[in-house]
Amino acid sequence: MRFYTNCLYCKSELTGRTDKKFCDVQCKSAFQYQQAKVQPERFYNKVDNQLKLNRKILKEYNKGGKVTLRSELLLEKGFNPNYFTHYWKNQKGEVYLFVYEFGFLKIVENHKNKYVLILWQDYMEHSKI
Template sequence: MQRQCLECGDKLIGRVDKKFCSDACRNTYNNRLNKDSKNLVRNVNNRLRKNYRILEQLNPNQKTKVSRSKLIEKGFDFNYITTLYTTKVGKTYYFVYDQGYLPLEDDYFALVKREN
C-alpha cells in the first residue's frame, strides 16, 4: 500500500510513520486543523496586548491620571483585563498583567504599574 501526504496527497518516501511530505504541508495541515478552536484565544490575547500597550504608553512614569475619553480614543477596551485587586479600603484596581487602572471621579482613571 502506498502512503500519501495527509495534506497534498503526494507519495511519501522515507520513514514508515511519516505523515507529511514536507514541513510546509505539516504546518498547513495543523494550522487548518487548529484554526477554529484557537480563534477565540487569539482574539482575546490580541485585545489584551492592545490594552497593555495603551496603558504602558499612557503611563510612562508608573503613576498617572488620565481621562476615559483618552483611553477610548486610543482604542482601550474596558471588557478585557487579567486581574482584579481590591484594597483593604475597598477600592478595586483593574489590571492587564502589571499595568492597572483605578476608576476615579469625573470619568478619570489613575494608571499604575504593579511592582514585582
C-alpha cells in the same frame, strides 16, 4: 497496506513508510498551521492574549506613574477592563484593578468616563484587601 496514499496537505502521492501522512516537513507544518487557524481559540490563550494586550496598553499610557485619561483612548486600542490579574483597595475604599504591575480605576469626571492609571508600589502589598 498504506494508511494514506496522498499527502494530507498538498495531495501528492506518498512514498516510503506505510504510516506516512505528509510528503515533507513543510507540508506537515503548513497542515498543522491550517488546522490551528480553523479551531476556536482556547480559553487560556484568549485570556493570556487579552492580559498581554491590556498590559501593553496600560504601559504605553502610564509613563509618569499616575495619569488620568478618557476611557475611549484605552478601549479604542483594544483594552478590556474585565481582564485583570489582581486588585488593591486604597484607604478611601476605591478598588484598583491591576494587570500585573499596571493598575486602573474607572471614574466619572465631568460626566465623562475616565481611567486613573497607576503603578504597583511596595506599600500596596502590605495593605489589607
